[in-house]
Amino acid sequence: MTDKIRFEHVTKIFKVRDTEQGKRALKEFTAVKDLNFSVKDGEFLTLVGPSGCGKSTLLDLLSGLTKPTSGRILLDGKEITGPGLDRGIVFQQYALFPWKTALGNIEFGLEAKGISKKERIELTRYYLSLVGLEGFEDRYPHELSGGMKQRVAIARSLAFNPDVLLMDEPFAALDAQTRETLQSELLRIWEKTKKTIIFITHGIDEAVYLGQRVAVMSTKPGSIKHMIDIPLDSRLNELDIRSHPEFVKARHQIWNLLHGNIYQAASI
Ligand SMILES: Nc1ncnc2c1ncn2[C@@H]1O[C@H](COP(=O)(O)OP(=O)(O)OP(=O)(O)O)[C@@H](O)[C@H]1O
Numbered sequence: 001m002t003d004k005i006r007f008e009h010v011t012k013i014f015k016v017r018d019t020e021q022g023k024r025a026l027k028e029f030t031a032v033k034d035l036n037f038s039v040k041d042g043e044f045l046t047l048v049g050p051s052g053c054g055k056s057t058l059l060d061l062l063s064g065l066t067k068p069t070s071g072r073i074l075l076d077g078k079e080i081t082g083p084g085l086d087r088g089i090v091f092q093q094y095a096l097f098p099w100k101t102a103l104g105n106i107e108f109g110l111e112a113k114g115i116s117k118k119e120r121i122e123l124t125r126y127y128l129s130l131v132g133l134e135g136f137e138d139r140y141p142h143e144l145s146g147g148m149k150q151r152v153a154i155a156r157s158l159a160f161n162p163d164v165l166l167m168d169e170p171f172a173a174l175d176a177q178t179r180e181t182l183q184s185e186l187l188r189i190w191e192k193t194k195k196t197i198i199f200i201t202h203g204i205d206e207a208v209y210l211g212q213r214v215a216v217m218s219t220k221p222g223s224i225k226h227m228i229d230i231p232l233d234s235r236l237n238e239l240d241i242r243s244h245p246e247f248v249k250a251r252h253q254i255w256n257l258l259h260g261n262i263y264q265a266a267s268i
Pocket residue numbers: 014015016029030031049050051052053054055056057058222
């Protein structure tokens with residue numbers, strides 16, 4: 001597999017208020033420092049780390065919503081300089097238009113892409129069925145459950161046919177059962193579409209279940225502490241994958257890494 005994404009010495013520094021120095025004084029805050037890693041084409045990478053370690057910053061940099069202070073990020077060998085339709089984003093909050101139906105929410109973005117009405121409807125129906133929502137096309141967001149809204153948000157991102165899907169804790173607001181269902185649905189979609197996926201989570205189990213590799217981040221400054229390979233084949237064929245020895249081993253390893261990090265942070 002070739003490199004899809006490459007971080008080269010990426011550092012992001014924010015200017016924050018320095019109240020000790022006066023009302024208008026600013027100081028620099030390094031959110032992420034010297035990130036160096038690659039993601040293969042078609043890979044599923046999960047990112048896990050303590051609060052404030054820079055996970056969302058890393059994703060914002062990838063999406064092009066913000067720019068590195070130094071270093072660069074390459075997508076297919078080309079430097080990312082801003083947002084693009086080659087990257088789809090799914091956030092924790094569904095960000096659906098409340099006045100549009102499930103179908104309308106997805107179709108809306110495609111219209112901006114200049115796709116004909118007939119093709120838009122076909123594509124929308126296809127992606128709604130891919131996320132298991134056939135028959136719900138005409139429902140408004142307030143008529144859908146949290147899990148269904150997140151399915152619409154995923155379908156909307158996929159409908160653009162991006163090369164890369166960036167997901168920032170997309171299942172965090174859902175109940176445990178819905179979350180597990182959507183996790184396996186996402187794996188099924190990934191196996192079918194072969195998208196490159198970068199997925200942020202706070203959950204170790206979620207990171208191990210979904211990721212072919214898990215990037216474990218640490219704070220002060222935010223950086224990738226370890227890359228853990230998860231040597232599990234298809235998760236979907238195993239009845240109880242979470243009890244698989246490799247799963248248990250990886251979960252334990254990551255827990256130890258994060259646990260050590262919490263103690264480190266507490267002693268600073
Ligand atoms: N626009 C900004 N201006 C100043 N500081 C920022 C800005 N965005 C993020 N930060 C800081 O950068 C650090 C990393 O933030 P980020 O949101 O990336 O962390 P995170 O790992 O996603 O956290 P969480 O898991 O709590 O969502 C934090 O200390 C945050 O306060």
